[in-house]
Amino acid sequence: xxxxxxxxxxxxxxxxxxxxxxxxxxxxxxxxxxxxxxxxxxxxxxxxxxxxxxxxxxxxxxxxxxxxxxxxxxxxxxxxxxxxxxxxxxxxxxxxxxxxxxxxxxxxxxxxxxxxxxxxxxxxxxxxxxxxxxxxxxxxxxxxxxxxxxxxxxxxxxxxxxxxxxxxxxxxxxxxxxxxxxxxxxxxxxxxxxxxxxxxxxxxxxxxxxxxxxxxxxxxxxxxxxxxxxxxxxxxxxxxxxxxxxxxxxxxxxxxxxxxxxxxxxxxxxxxxxxxxxxxxxxxxxxxxxxxxxxxxxxxxxxxxxxxxxxxxxxxxxxxxxxxxxxxxxxxxxxxxxxxxxxxxxxxxx
Amino acid sequence: xxxxxxxxxxxxxxxxxxxxxxxxxxxxxxxxxxxxxxxxxxxxxxxxxxxxxxxxxxxxxxxxxxxxxxxxxxxxxxxxxxxxxxxxxxxxxxxxxxxxxxxxxxxxxxxxxxxxxxxxxxxxxxxxxxxxxxxxxxxxxxxxxxxxxxxxxxxxxxxxxxxxxxxxxxxxxxxxxxxxxxxxxxxxxxxxxxxxxxxxxxxxxxxxxxxxxxxxxxxxxxxxxxxxxxxxxxxxxxxxxxxxxxxxxxxxxxxxxxxxxxxxxxxxxxxxxxxxxxxxxxxxxxxxxxxxxxxxxxxxxxxxxxxxxxxxxxxxxxxxxxxxxxxxxxxxxxxxxxxxxxxxxxxxxxxxxxxxxxxxxxxxxxxxxxxxxxxxxxxxxxxxxxxxxxxxxxxxxxxxxxxxxxxxxxxxxxxxxxxxxxxxxxxxxxxxxxxxxxxxxxxxxxxxxxxxxxxxxxxxxxxxxxxxxxxxxxxxxxxxxxxxxxxxxxxxxxxxxxxxxxxxxxx
Numbered sequence: 036x037x038x039x040x041x042x043x044x045x046x047x048x049x050x051x052x053x054x055x056x057x058x059x060x061x062x063x064x065x066x067x068x069x070x071x072x073x074x075x076x077x078x079x080x081x082x083x084x085x086x087x088x089x090x091x092x093x094x095x096x097x098x099x100x101x102x103x104x105x106x107x108x109x110x111x112x113x114x115x116x117x118x119x120x121x122x123x124x125x126x127x128x129x130x131x132x133x134x135x136x137x138x139x140x141x142x143x144x145x146x147x148x149x150x151x152x153x154x155x156x157x158x159x160x161x162x163x164x165x166x167x168x169x170x171x172x173x174x175x176x177x178x179x180x181x182x183x184x185x186x187x188x189x190x191x192x193x194x195x196x197x198x199x200x201x202x203x204x205x206x207x208x209x210x211x212x213x214x215x216x217x218x219x220x221x222x223x224x225x226x227x228x229x230x231x232x233x234x235x236x237x238x239x240x241x242x243x244x245x246x247x248x249x250x251x252x253x254x255x256x257x258x259x260x261x262x263x264x265x266x267x268x269x270x271x272x273x274x275x276x277x278x279x280x281x282x283x284x285x286x287x288x289x290x291x292x293x294x295x296x297x298x299x300x301x302x303x304x305x306x307x308x309x310x311x312x313x314x315x316x317x318x319x320x321x322x323x324x325x326x327x328x329x330x331x332x333x334x335x336x337x338x339x340x341x342x343x344x345x346x347x348x349x350x351x352x353x354x355x356x357x358x359x360x361x362x363x364x365x366x367x368x369x370x371x372x373x374x375x376x377x378x379x380x381x382x383x384x385x
Numbered sequence: 386x387x388x389x390x391x392x393x394x395x396x397x398x399x400x401x402x403x404x405x406x407x408x409x410x411x412x413x414x415x416x417x418x419x420x421x422x423x424x425x426x427x428x429x430x431x432x433x434x435x436x437x438x439x440x441x442x443x444x445x446x447x448x449x450x451x452x453x454x455x456x457x458x459x460x461x462x463x464x465x466x467x468x469x470x471x472x473x474x475x476x477x478x479x480x481x482x483x484x485x486x487x488x489x490x491x492x493x494x495x496x497x498x499x500x501x502x503x504x505x506x507x508x509x510x511x512x513x514x515x516x517x518x519x520x521x522x523x524x525x526x527x528x529x530x531x532x533x534x535x536x537x538x539x540x541x542x543x544x545x546x547x548x549x550x551x552x553x554x555x556x557x558x559x560x561x562x563x564x565x566x567x568x569x570x571x572x573x574x575x576x577x578x579x580x581x582x583x584x585x586x587x588x589x590x591x592x593x594x595x596x597x598x599x600x601x602x603x604x605x606x607x608x609x610x611x612x613x614x615x616x617x618x619x620x621x622x623x624x625x626x627x628x629x630x631x632x633x634x635x636x637x638x639x640x641x642x643x644x645x646x647x648x649x650x651x652x653x654x655x656x657x658x659x660x661x662x663x664x665x666x667x668x669x670x671x672x673x674x675x676x677x678x679x680x681x682x683x684x685x686x687x688x689x690x691x692x693x694x695x696x697x698x699x700x701x702x703x704x705x706x707x708x709x710x711x712x713x714x715x716x717x718x719x720x721x722x723x724x725x726x727x728x729x730x731x732x733x734x735x736x737x738x739x740x741x742x743x744x745x746x747x748x749x750x751x752x753x754x755x756x757x758x759x760x761x762x763x764x765x766x767x768x769x770x771x772x773x774x775x776x777x778x779x780x781x782x783x784x785x786x787x788x789x790x791x792x793x794x795x796x797x798x799x800x801x802x803x804x805x806x807x808x809x810x811x812x813x814x815x816x817x818x819x820x821x822x823x824x825x826x827x828x829x830x831x832x833x834x835x836x837x838x839x840x841x842x843x844x845x846x847x848x849x850x851x852x853x854x855x856x857x858x859x860x861x862x863x864x865x866x867x868x869x870x871x872x873x874x875x876x877x878x879x880x881x882x883x884x885x886x887x888x889x890x891x892x
Contacts, residue, residue: 236757239745242738249735253697253727254803255718255753314740 054308054323057356061330069337081213085333093329094217095121095276098224099296100303100321102272105228105265109241110164111313112171113301114269118293119182120156121277124149126186128278129195129287136198150274156182157270161263179297186289196286206283217279224275228268229318241265245313299328306356327356389417390452392582393471393551398447400437407433408444411608413601415551415582420573422593422614423586425603426626426822431586432792434603435553439466439473451550470550474557478536480543482529487511489528490543514542518572534565541569545576552576553584556820558592562848570596588822590619602626627824649673651709652811652842653694658703660693662686666703667868669694669861671811671844676837678853679846680882681863687846688730690863691813694844695727696720707811721754726804730815730846732793736800739789743781744770746788747802754807773802778828794825801829812836813844818852830856850879862886 046052065072065085075084099117106114128149133139156178163174205216232238244251244258252258273293280292305311306327307320335348358364393415400408408430415421425431436442438449440460448457451469460466463473480489487508488495496506511524520538528536537557544552554573558566573583573596585597593600593614600617602609602625609625617625650673657666664686671677679687692698694705696714705712707723714720717727729735738746748766755761761769770784777798781791788799797817804812814833818826833843833856847853853860860877862870862885870885 234760236752236755236760239741239749239752240757243741243745243749246740247734247738250729250738251749253695253717253729253735254750255716255721256749257716257718 050308050317051320051323053360054306054320054327057306057359058323058327058330061327061334061352065330065334065337069334072334072337077213080211081208081215085337087215089326089330089333090218091215092217092333093326094215094221095279096296096299096303096325096329097221097322098272098276098279099300100307100325101224101228101318102265102269103300103304104307104309104316104318104321105241106171106269107301107304107309107311108245108313108316109262109265110171111245111311112164113297113311114157114160114175114266114273115172115297115301116156116160116175116178116182117269117273117276117300118296119179119186120153120270120273121280121293121296122287122289122291123156123182123186123189123277124152124274125277125281125292126189126195126287126289127152129197129281130189132197132202134195134197138199142201146278149278150271153270153272153274153277154267155270156273157267158263160270161266164266165259165262183289186287186292190287190289192289194286194288197281198285203282203285206279206281206285217283220275220279224272225318225322232318237261242315246315299325302353303328306353306360308360389419389580389582391415392417392452394450395434395438396448396450398434398437398444398449400433400442400444402433402442407606408437409606411447411603411606412611413608414611415584416599417580417582418577419599420577420583420585420597422597422600423584423603424590424593424600424622424626425609426824429603429626429822430606431603432555433606435473435555435584435586439463439471439553453550467547467549471553472544472547472549472551473553473555474537474540474544475555478533478540480528480536480540482536483527485525486515486522486528486531486539487524489539490514490524490546492543494547514546518542518545519568534561537561538565538569541572545572549581551582551584553586555586556588557585558587558589566592588820588826590622593622594619623823626822652707654706654709655694656704656706658693658705659701660689660698661701662689662692662698664689664693664866665868667693669868671842671859673810673842674837674840675859676833676843676845676857678857678860678877679844679863680850680853680860681886685863685886686866686868687863688815689866690861690868691727691815691844691846694720695725695813697727697729718753721750721807721809724810725813726750726807726809726811727813728797728800728804728815728817730819732796732800732820737788737796740787742785743774743779743788743791743799744784746799747773747806750803751806769806770802773806776805777802777832794821797821797829798825801832809841811842811844813846815846816848817845818847818849826852850882854879 069085072085075082075086077083099121103114103117106112128145131140131145131148132142138145160175160178163169163177164171167174205220207215209216240256240261244256244261248258276296277293281287301311303324304321305324307317307322307324309316309320331349331352332345335345340348391414395411395413398408398411398413399406411430411434413434423431423434433442437444438460440462449459450457451471454469458469460469460471466473481492484492490511491507496503496510498506508524515522515524518538520535522531522535528539531539541554541557557569561569573585577583585593587593597614599612600614600622601611602622604626651670652673653669653671655667655669657668659666667690679690681687689698693700696717696719700714705714712719712723714723720727738749741749744766747770748761752761767784773779774781774784779791779798779802780795788796791799801817817829821829830852833845836843845853845857854877857877858874860872860882861868862872862882864886872881872885
């Protein structure tokens, strides 16, 4: 009994316990409702199934959520321009390659330019937030609206299509590889970010300025620069997600690429157990959060919920998930286990 | 006066906090019209007892009774405590700096007219409330425009305004200067005459004997006793708080002024240095091994002078040299790289990074100086942390405990460790002993003297003159943002400092 309750306590106090529990709950619902949910088959030489779908489709969100996590941690604010920035980066990529039978420019140039757009957008957001001290939401609101406008300018308000088939590799499959390419990109982004945070002191710097900017400055941290960099990084992540989006459809629709993605990205951070007030953060939490959101969407589709009604069901589940993690509720639950479990332990000790 | 009826009784209060017994079977009794000191070292349980009483923390067993309510009360929130007639003014001012003084005073209880706030009445009532305390300020200005002392007064006025039977003052005097303390005491006496019971939590023993009728002493979460002030001499009080006979404080003593002559390497030299704060340009020269005190009333520019040297307030002119080399300090990191360290006055806002662990808080400055790309390995971090936890006797359940869970004195030690780790030549300590128990105070004073013996230079700011007399070999006196006087060696006496502060200087 004693060890059981202490094991229970250790598991529940594990930082990612609640995000993982939420994801597990979503998956368990599937197990009951749609038994075929976990089947993975091979069709046309690639893996196929709901699980693969979830991993594939959540990749974009994971990438955005990684950038968003750092922005939230350092500034206690959110970057609501990531969807628009991803559309703009996608538009630039497509416009550079052109709509001809072959590319106008080398492929890598378009990728680099798109990422550069991400850097510029992120730098603008970061400059406003960190050096001009504009509220993050207001500062990034500018690009939220202007970003799509610029993207429309770039595409001439048309939906542009890229013809060469290789363009679709990034958003779908590489020839001969059964796993969707976006998964590799997401893993790459998460891994690089994790290594940066692990192998340099940036992780601690970001948490430190997110918790107490004044004190951080007095111990020699350049709070403004660090915050600025997180916004730049977030911009690059958004651009990266945009590249996957345009590759998936081999086209750019500046109005719809990354629409409402900022909300999902922020939600992913929150579901991952991260405080939106900034400070301490967990990268893996956000990744799990992103997967949970996509799993939820896919689940609802698998249960034949129509696309128009989807947001309603999603909202209900999100409320439940967020409530599960609310400190008030946790305290309430703890007060029960606190009353009952230790009493048993005490008896045994006597 | 102390013979009034009991208005508050706490019986057999126990509370566990993170597996540690924070309060064990503690009794506390407050009578009508009594000013009752609650004394004890850091970690004795004073704050916890107050928090339990005001509903900020829950307690496990025991009961609280207050006259007028026939059953035991349990306050689940500070609001509920207020309804039960218990108001608190905390050590750190918990008001809204961006609201006006009047708004702060009436926040949540604004006078209304037709459903909107009646500003005219509110401001009028605010002026009256402050007039009753002999404070003359513009109540329509935002609170942030006023000094910490005035903000504290506003907090007290707020607590008084909320009609209460029990008023708790938690370290109210730690940011007040003498005249403000006297003003506060006269207000406290006035309130106690009107029948309010006041619980006064403080570290200043003198103040207890000046204003209190009774003393309750706690130690390690247990009640030591409840005494009449007249029947408990100071020495005994200290002994009861510490649980032993204690004269360490007296042991911290400099040999005198003789070390000013044999070592004259100038470490810090400032020439008409000016910063963005309101302090006037000043000249300054500090020698190696000096413990240089900055003295003056609150708001005299002590902190601003130190901040100008460290670059905490950006420089606006003048020259600064360290060991003869000209320095160009734009930001704190520049000062750190030159070998300076700065422990700021306000621990909560500018010192600790509350959610980070003890380890992270300790290595932060060193890591910031090394740069992000040369990260200390986890093993190095742990070794350094353990070493300083050991040297400074920091009480923490582990090195990975969030620093916010430590008591104030231990948090201050963590910040000291953070700076000692960078091995600075010049340390600026701004009020390092504020709000800290007697034992830790003595430890910090000893540390300052030791550092100076090791050839480090220390700039020491404290509101307690006795503390500076014990440790400093030079003293700068500030008045109205001007450096008015410098005292050396045997000239450093309380009389001379007072004279300098009062005007005229000693030349």
